Amino acid sequence: MEKELLEERKKVIYELICDELYIPMKMKEIAVLLQVPKEEREDLKIVLDELISDGKIEVSKKGKFSKAEGKFLIGTYTGHQKGFGFVTVEGMEEDIYIPENATNGALHKDEVQVVLTDGKGGKRQEGAITKIISHGMNEVIGTFQKNKNFGFVVTDNVRFAKDIFIPLERSKGAITGHKVVVVITDYGSNTKKPEGKVKEIIGHINDPGTDIMSIVKGYDLPVEFPERVMNQVESVSNEVSGADMAGRMDLRDWQTVTIDGEDAKDLDDAITITKDGANYKLGVHIADVTNYVQEKSALDVEALKRGTSVYLVDRVIPMLPHKLSNGICSLNAGCDRLALSCIMTVDSKGNIIDHKIAETVINVDRRMTYTSVKKILEDKDVAEIEEYKELVPMFELMQELAQILREKRRKRGSIDFDFPESKIILDKLGKPLEIKPYERNVATKIIEDFMLAANETVAQDYFWQEMPFVYRVHDNPAPEKIQKLAMFITNFGYGIKTTQEEIHPKELQKLLQKIEDTPEEALISRLTLRSMKQAKYATVSTGHFGLAAQYYCHFTSPIRRYPDLQIHRIIKDCLRGRMNEKRIDHYEKILSEVAAQSSSMERRADEAERETEKLKKVEYMEDHIGEIFDGVISSITGWGMYVELPNTVEGLVHITALMDDYYIYDENAYELVGEKTGKHYKLGQKVKVEVTATDKVLRTIDFKIAQDEIEEVKDPED
Incomplete structure (x- = not known):
């Protein structure tokens, strides 16, 4: 149909459908009224689809067209491997569920227009995508499969639910099993697959390192530094000059240590501590990275782009080049180093009664590890105490003050979630040898x-x-989530005091103390954590709920976090008397973007880190199929229960793998209940599981309840 005729017909059909004389009509009825011959019905369908996409009309589930009364919203589509998806709209508490037949060809991360439709059983708002405004992904990572006359790529991202067709002449010679980067050239439609061309071959799926590099590429993590950045780094001195030290507080004669993990190379914080009467003098000395990273330089632009260093299981992708992060900016023992110091006077109750922030020069006496300090303070290891005898009084003073500060935070309501992180030990080829919890110590x-x-x-x-400043903020939890938590914990005889609007963090802290060492501790701790919002960076100090702190920022890690680097620059402008109206105006213009970019890059890094951990956990469990482990139920859903092993590995016992009964999910009690046996599976419950399957593509581990565990539970009538 010609464009002019199409527009004319659209106008006529729109007027007809919106005419008050007519009730909603099916396409056949519209065709009869407009006297559209059968051979032009396909053109009529095109016109109707365009009017729906334009948001002018809508169609019911029964196929009747009417004037669009729905509320149109703009949001980001998140796909699901099963074909349906969700749209996230800024300002809306819950995502909108999009059934498979209402995605309108949308792909993961697309910006879409959505119309609200009926609720899904009254539980979640449902919608239909009427228009794709822009595509969110132009490159994807996946595994190439070669056929005789063409190829296709199965994407690593299961949310991108379609394979991508690749003409052989655009495959770069890829063979079956190659991990590739694909540029999408045609996004396809509901009936046509997307099409693309291979941009880069990462390596074969069986080659060491290809798996992690695929995740790196998938999250668009920058590995190499641009040439202009490396050229700038070349000019940076390896030594601190006399000119650099001029005008700074000289603290080189203060007894100073760094305390980090054994494998840490970028040491950005050092400690000094003394005691004068009842008061402690605590110095926290942070690497003065801004001395080497000038604002708007190539280094600075690249650091902001990256936002943070990314710590993957087999590598670190640094925010700054190694010459800086492991060299002149690292507070290495025995070297003069520039620092920005916060020197605090703390009384015996943990109150910071005085402080000074200053540009300093320091020289670290010893590079300590967490393991060594633990041996000295906790294990009373004789050999370790002898090795560091001149520093032992300092460590004892640190322990004394840390306990006072911790107790002060506890009294005001600071919440301490102590979930163990994973430590994954790999061999030289990247194969996981051991997975264990990374425990916190003294x-x-x-x-x-x-x-x-x-x-x-x-x-x-x-x-x-x-x-003008960049704060680290953590907003109060959503009232409805806290109300839900409050209702749930009454099942265990606990309560929390809330108002309709808010809850004090002390209430959650008290709850966590009450449940300590109880069978339900893991369950309630996890649900409490899920009730909280995500911390982020902001230019307005709204407080940090989790720490029960009115004011909080990130000052202590400028080597690996951009917000710390940014506020160091602000602090130095103030210390040097340069914070005039022009500088204030400059910071007020740029800081909102800095905060937003830093928050976004932090989320990307967290997701990539989790993804590499999940991958290596799956790879590790591949060698343990058929083995039985003790575990704890960490999560329960309508499709089964997740069980966490002592080494932090988590797997799913699918509802279909519970063969001894038909289990019903009790959403309010977070339980699976056997219909005949009355057997309950609850969060926090200890179970024995057998590893049955793993899937490296989906990053999943499947368990089933071990046979001896099933046999232990007898029929209630026995």
């Missing part, structure tokens, strides 16, 4: 306590100076 807690104190002190100082 030394890790000391550093944590001191960093928190410095971060709060700096944030409060600059808040009251009313300077």
Whole structure:
């Protein structure tokens, strides 16, 4: 149909459908009224589809067309491997569910227009995509499969639910099993697959490192630094010059240590501590990275683009090149280093009664590890105490003050979730040898306590100076989530005090203390964590709910986080008397974007880190199929229950794998209940599971309840 005729027909049909004389009509009825011959019915369908896409008319589930009364919203589509998806709309608490027949060809990350339709059983708002505004992905990572006359790529991202057709002449010679980067050239439709061309061959799926590099490429993590950045780094000195030290507080004669993990190479914080009467003098000295990363330089632009260093299981993708992060900016023992120091006077109750923020020069006496300090303070290891005898009084003083600061935070309501992180040991080829929990100890807690104190002190100082700043904020939980948690914990005899609007973090802290060492501890802790919002960066200090802190920022890691680097620059402008109206105006213009970019890059890094961990956990469990493990039920859903093993590996017992009964999901109690046996599977319950299958593509591990566990539970009538 010609364009002019199409527009004319659209106008006529729209007027007809919206005419008050007519009730909603099916396409056949519209065709009869407009006297459209049968051979032109296909053209009529095109016109109707365009009117729906334009948001002018809508169609019911029974196929009747009427004037669009629905509310049109713009959001981002998140696909699901089973064909349906969700649209996230800014400002809406819940995502909109999009059934498979209402996706209108939308692909993962597309910006879409959506119309609200009926609710899904009254539980979740449902919608239909009426228009794709823009495509969110132009490159994908996947596995190439070669056929005789063409190829196709099965994408790694299961949310991108379609294979991509690749003409052989655009395959770059890829063979079956190659991991490739594909540029999408045609996004396809409901009836046609997307089409693309191979941009890069990462490697074969069986080659060491290809799996992790596929994730790196999939998250668009920048590996190499641009040439202009490396050229700039070449000019950076390896030594601190006399000119650099001029005008700084000289703290090189203060007894100073760094305390980090054994494998840490970028040491960006050092500690000094003394005691004067009842008061402690705590110095937290942070690498002065801004001395080497000038604003708007190639280094600075690249650091902002990256936002953060990314710590994957087999590599670190740094925010700054190694010459800086492991060299002149790293507080290496025995080297003069430039620092930005927060020197705090703390009384015997943990109150910070005075502080000074200054540009300094320091020289670290010893590079300590968490393991060594733990051996000295906790294990009372004689050999370790002898090795570091001149520093032992300092470590004892650190432990004393850290306990005071921790107790002060506890009293005000700071929430401490102690879920173990995973430590994955790999061999030289990247194969996982061991997975174990990375436990916090006395030394890790000391550093944590001191960093928190410095971060709060700096944030409060600059808040009251009313300077433009980047804060770390953690908003109060959504009231409905807290109400849901409050209702659930009554099943266990617990309660929390809430108002309709908010809850004090102390209430959640008290709850976590009450459940300590109880069978339901894991269950309630996880549900409490899920009730919380995500922390982020912001230019307005709205407080940090989890820490029960009114003022908080990230000051202590400028080597690996851009917000810390940014606020160091602000602090130095203030210390040097350069914070005039022009600089204030400059910061007010750029900081919102810095906060948004940093929050976004942090989420990307977290997701990539989780993905590589999941991959290596699946690979590890491949060698344990058929073996039986003790575990704890960590999550329960309508499709089964997730069980976490002591080594932090999590797998799914699918509802269909529960063969001894038909199980019903009780959403309110977070339980699976056997229809005949009355057997309950609850969150936090200990179970024995057998590993039955793994899938590296989907990153899943399947369990079933071990036979001896099933046999232990007798029929209630026995």
